[in-house]
Amino acid sequence: MRLGWIILFGIITLVLLFSGFYLFGNYSKGSRAGTVVKMSERGVVFKTWEGQLNLGGFSGETGSPASSLWDFSVSGGEKDVLKALEAASLSGTRLKLYYHEKFVQFDFRGDTKYFIYQVETPDGKLID
Secondary structure, three states: OOHHHHHHHHHHHHHHHHHHHHHHHEEEEEEEEEEEEEEEEEEOOOOEEEEEEEOEEOOOOOEEEEEOEEEEOOOOOOOOHHHHHHHHHHHHHEEEEEEEEEEEOOOOOOOOOEEEEEEEOOOOOEEE
């Protein structure tokens, strides 16, 4: 009987560790540069901040400017980052966004797997 409890406790512990790893762990990190074209707060119960970054670029066929949008999320606790992103979306300023990519997208955390944690302005100022 005692061995059964030990095995059950071990299984529960492994499931909790595995779940925590997927919920809080990062798959990768990186940066992207572009112009913020949209910022919005979404959700009924779980409020999340979602945005789009226009990466710009040129069409391979015609050589004309092309739009390439990248979707990202921002944690509600990143107040300074949110302010910088909203100001940049109004002014059209090009920014460099630093992100963490999560293993899995959970609806209560955001619409994407990419979470912005730092913003760099054109003058090189980092906003955390």
